[in-house]
Amino acid sequence: MEQKIELLAPGGDVDAIKAAIIAGADAVYCGLDTLNARNRAANISFEQLIGIIRLAHQYNCQIFLTLNIIILEREFKSIAKLLSKLVNTTLDGVIVQDIGMFNIIKKHFPTLDIHASTQLTTHNIGQIPFLKKLGASRVNLSRELNLREITAINKVCLEQDVLTEVFVHGSLCVAFSGLCYSTSASVGNSGNRGRCSQACREEYETTPSGHNFPLNIKDNSAFFDLPALIDAGVHSFKIEGRIKGANYVHTVVDSFRKQIDGFLNTGELTEDGERLYKVFNRDFSNAFLRGDLNQSMFIDNPRDNSKVHAVNKFKADESQAISVVQIQDVEQNLQADKNTIEAEVVEKIKHLSIEKVPLMLKFSGQLGQPLSVTVTTEGFSVEQSTFTLQSTSLLRTSDKAFIDSTTINKRFKSFNNAEFLLKDINCDNLASGLSIPFKELTVLKNDVASRLNNSVTVLPEVTLPPLVSHPKADAQHDKKAxxxxxxxxxxxxxxxxxxxxxxxxxxxxxxxxxxxxxxxxxxxxxxxxxxxxxxxxxxxxxxxxxxxxxxxxxxxxxxxxxxxxxxxxxxxxxxxxxxxxxxxxxxxxxxxxxxxxxxxxxxxxxxxxxxxxxxxxxxxxxxxxxxxxILLMTSRQCFFQQSVGCEKPRIDNGCMLSCDKSTSITNLKGVSFAIDKQKAGYPSIYNQDxxxxxxxxxxxxxxxxxxxxxxxxxxxxxxxxxxxxxxxxxxxxxxxxxxxxxxxxxxxxxxxxxxxxxxxxxxxxx
The missing domain is CATH 3.20.20.70 (Aldolase class I)
Structure with a gap:
């Protein structure tokens, strides 16, 4: 069977999502304005999500919603309300970190497809059956893994019928995702709640090795490693960037789309990747993927590297020294390219609409006839643009509880919702003084809702049952801890x-x-x-x-x-x-x-x-x-190379087993942090307190x-x-x-x- 390769794109706002779709993404992951691990992204409303799903599906693109933070006890009531709405959409999956969230989705919302977030730090074969049992259909593997490790995990994923995602482009965290508490420990801005303050990108006092950004790591790019990842069995190539704009998303997705398609068609990589340097980057590294954790993974500048790259490339192409004027020309040309990219993206996405679907309801009926409702939608699927449903009972005369426009408006106004714009409820052809059992009016409403929901029954809102708090195990309530x-x-x-x-x-x-x-x-x-x-x-x-x-x-x-x-x-x-x-x-x-x-x-x-x-x-x-x-972060990379220096150019298994150094770094506010490496332990950073x-x-x-x-x-x-x-x-x-x-x-x-x-x-x- 031919292996399906999915290109999974980030969508931090509506324009970025549109850009990803039009650039050829197979799927887009995006977040609402709560409950996702990119609080700094613009994010989207539920109403926008509905329009985005509809737009994406027109382009055979899936939409995955990020719910990838740890959850607090008080939030589950509102989460149940949100999930109750999501199950009545055609959303393609939810991305989850919290084990409790897995539990309630599997029990109460089984139609939702669950993906395990990178925040779960998935890096060994034993974690795959664990996540499968929790309810995950796919897992996003830790970014620190090399190709050999990914291949071994994918073999188990195949046995467990679990798909894998691997990040192939975008920002890299120097710490293991899900195990970084760098700003949570001081001000409560937890990466596990989507509020990472990026302490790793901060400027620090110049270290003994001469660095001011000793934790800043280059961006990830596996642009030329796609064949190896395909051979490793990876299903989804995931691009990071939900705080990036539409220009970035379109450029990166379009570049990867062409690279993937070119390789699948010719067996060769056809793109040189130069377009990736024209949008935001911190230079690129694939060292984690190659298993070569060297000093070149770091860069002493957390900001956009695109100008530096353009100038360096121009210098390399020239056989003699270049002037300041030439450098200015290169930078101006790069800015012109960026402006062109922006204009092209604006032009490509301007016709894409996520507006609500206009909806009209027309009621009719005479004595001895069923109550009929004709439903008309604009811009919906052609085969369902107009349909008519009828009540089972026939209309009869009534002195009291007759059905009129007021009654119908009260029952059917809820169709003016996140998906539909209810433009008109017309009762001109409904005779007055007639009635049917009101429960049939509810049935008719539910039938309309089902047809508008692709003939899928609309599921009722779930109320989570109260949990019983049991006494301490093997002890009385007042037993001392x-x-x-x-x-x-x-x-x-x-x-x-x-x-x-x-x-x-x-x-x-x-x-x-x-x-x-x-x-x-x-x-x-x-x-x-x-x-x-x-x-x-x-x-x-x-x-x-x-x-x-x-x-x-x-x-x-x-x-x-x-x-x-x-x-x-x-x-x-x-x-x-x-x-x-x-x-x-x-x-x-x-x-x-x-x-x-x-x-x-x-x-x-x-x-x-x-x-x-x-x-x-x-x-x-x-x-x-x-x-x-107080652990702030743990890394597979060495923290000593950029702080006090290290004679070894790269970290290896010998470093892991024998190195037991310690030092500290101090930020520009004068706050120091302890760097500690125990024998047979990962490099870590701790609070001084x-x-x-x-x-x-x-x-x-x-x-x-x-x-x-x-x-x-x-x-x-x-x-x-x-x-x-x-x-x-x-x-x-x-x-x-x-x-x-x-x-x-x-x-x-x-x-x-x-x-x-x-x-x-x-x-x-x-």
């Missing part, structure tokens, strides 16, 4: 001698191929509860699974859904870690019902009021981290079964770590009292032990 500890140093196992707390052992992000070291270690220390990290790619996932299968612990904590899926298969109890971004009751319900999850950490991104009404599933435990380093939340113990102990203290020292940099045994002692005393007195000895002692701390997220929330 238990302390748990997270360690990563094997020497810290000795802390078991000073506490009865649960002890989680954080396993590495990376391993030597076939590593068995941790199997013996965990078997020798059965009290340790394995803690699996968020990102496990390729061989690292294989080793982690082998640890799980060989040790077969009674309980694990995992931040990776691939490990969660395998644990569920093996009958191992598991707890969802804090980096699964769990923020609502429906996410807990999905984890419990679909994967027999035993408990979950509630996200530290939400505040007290946002977590207060979360409903606990039956026999399910809730946890919260009260002390930990630690997270310390003692308030939640007094506020919400009734909600939580356990509070965790992170003793891993990760992100501490050169700072001296507090005495761990003393920390444990103070936290245990704090939990035994469950009241917070700022002047108490234990509170003062903890503040002394952790002098640089904050719990601003607990107050800001999302």
């Amino acid at each position: 238990k302390l748990s500890l997270l360690i990563c140093d094997e020497a810290d196992v000795e802390l078991a001698n000073v506490t009865n707390a649960d002890i989680y052992f954080k396993l590495p992000d990376a391993y030597k191929r076939g590593c068995t070291k941790y199997i013996g270690f965990l078997q020798q220390n059965p009290r340790l509860i394995p803690w699996f990290p968020a990102v496990l790619i390729g061989k690292d996932y294989d080793v982690a699974v082998n640890i799980l299968e060989q040790v077969k612990p009674a309980l694990i904590v995992t931040n990776n859904t691939g490990i969660a899926y395998r644990a569920n298969e093996l009958g191992i109890k598991w707890i969802a870690g804090p980096f699964l971004n769990t923020t609502n009751s429906y996410a807990l319900l999905a984890l419990k019902e679909d994967f027999d999850c035993s408990g979950a950490f509630i996200s530290n991104e939400i505040n007290a009021s946002q977590m207060r009404n979360i409903a606990r599933p039956e026999n399910f435990k809730l946890f919260y981290s009260i002390y930990h380093p 630690q997270f310390l939340n003692m308030e939640i113990i007094a506020d919400l102990s009734h909600l939580f079964d356990g509070f965790m203290v992170d003793l891993t020292n990760i992100g501490a940099g050169d700072r001296e770590s507090p005495d761990k045994a003393l920390l444990i002692q103070q936290f245990e005393e704090l939990l035994s009292n469950q009241t917070i007195d700022n002047d108490s000895a234990v509170t003062q002692q903890l503040n002394n032990l952790v002098p640089e701390s904050t719990n601003i997220q607990y107050h800001n929330g999302l």
Whole structure:
């Protein structure tokens, strides 16, 4: 069977969507003005969405709606109203991040096709069956993957009947999507809520290696890698750019359309890609795709690179030095090209309309005849431009409840809606003083609605059933929350001698191929509860699974859904870690019902009021981290190359396993951030402050079964770590009292032990 290649385009506003359609996109993804991960885009209204779907389908283009943020408890009522409207459209799919959103769509709106967002950080083969069971028909793979890794995942996708999307062009995040908390930690602008403030594009004080934009990475472009991606089994080539305008979208989509079609027709790449440099870009890199994470991926300028490229290309074509006048000519020519592009796009899209479909209803009927309604639409499908429906009963005389224009207007005025402009309700040919049973008038209205909806029955609005909040598992409501500890140093196992707390052992992000070291270690220390990290790619996932299968612990904590899926298969109890971004009751319900999850950490991104009404599933435990380093972002790329410098030109597996550097960068506001790289860990950036939340113990102990203290020292940099045994002692005393007195000895002692701390997220929330 011939492989279908989909070109999936961004649409941040109506003009950009029109530009994508006319340029030949097979599908467009766009967002409403709420609930999507590009809040900075103009976005569209529901009314515009209806017109866009109709326009796109005329060009055999699909429309996918982005609902790709984490959801708060209070939002599900309005979400149910929105989904109830979406199921009565011909929308082609919804893009989802939140596990709770998967749950309600699968249960209550099964006709909606669900796509897993890139925010779910999908990067290993175990995550595919997890997402399939949640209800996903396709997944957007992490941008950090190389071709070999994509190919391996696609084999599993084929087995699971799941389609894959890969970003082939546009902005690159230096951090793993879904695991960036860079501005959430300070001002509540979370990337998981579509409010990314792009801290990675900020200017910083000049680093020792001479860079002012040390986190700024070039744009992604796989323009010349399309054959390899086709061979890898990728279904959809996705272009990033929902905050870009129509000129950008049309140019990029048209370029990729020609490149794809040229290759499919000739077996060769026919386009040189130069047009891509005439619209916004930060220069291009395909290093992630090639698996070559080198220094050239960075660029010390987050702004448009198109002028620089044009000048450099002109210099390369000349055999001698060029003058300032020549440079000005090149820049003017580029601007002229940009103006031409804009004029051409305006001309191409100006005739495309998303206006409502004009609708006219004409009622007629005489005594002893059925009530007839003739429906006329303009600009709709030809075969349904006019149709007539009739009541089952015949009109009869009535002294009281007769049907007249007032009654009909009241019943049928709702057809003036997001899709139709009700221009006229004509009752001139309806005799007066006649009636039929009013329930038949409702049936007639529903029949009209069904015919206008392509003969699909209009589904009623769904009201989500109330959730039951169950008492704490194996405990009474007033049972005190238990302390748990997270360690990563094997020497810290000795802390078991000073506490009865649960002890989680954080396993590495990376391993030597076939590593068995941790199997013996965990078997020798059965009290340790394995803690699996968020990102496990390729061989690292294989080793982690082998640890799980060989040790077969009674309980694990995992931040990776691939490990969660395998644990569920093996009958191992598991707890969802804090980096699964769990923020609502429906996410807990999905984890419990679909994967027999035993408990979950509630996200530290939400505040007290946002977590207060979360409903606990039956026999399910809730946890919260009260002390930990504040992770801002984790990357597959090296943060040291652009900060303090590194003699290695690229990051490789040896770097992952052996590098344990730390440094810091400071932005122009004077705020410093710690860069930390642990052995066998991914490069990460942390707040200088630690997270310390003692308030939640007094506020919400009734909600939580356990509070965790992170003793891993990760992100501490050169700072001296507090005495761990003393920390444990103070936290245990704090939990035994469950009241917070700022002047108490234990509170003062903890503040002394952790002098640089904050719990601003607990107050800001999302």
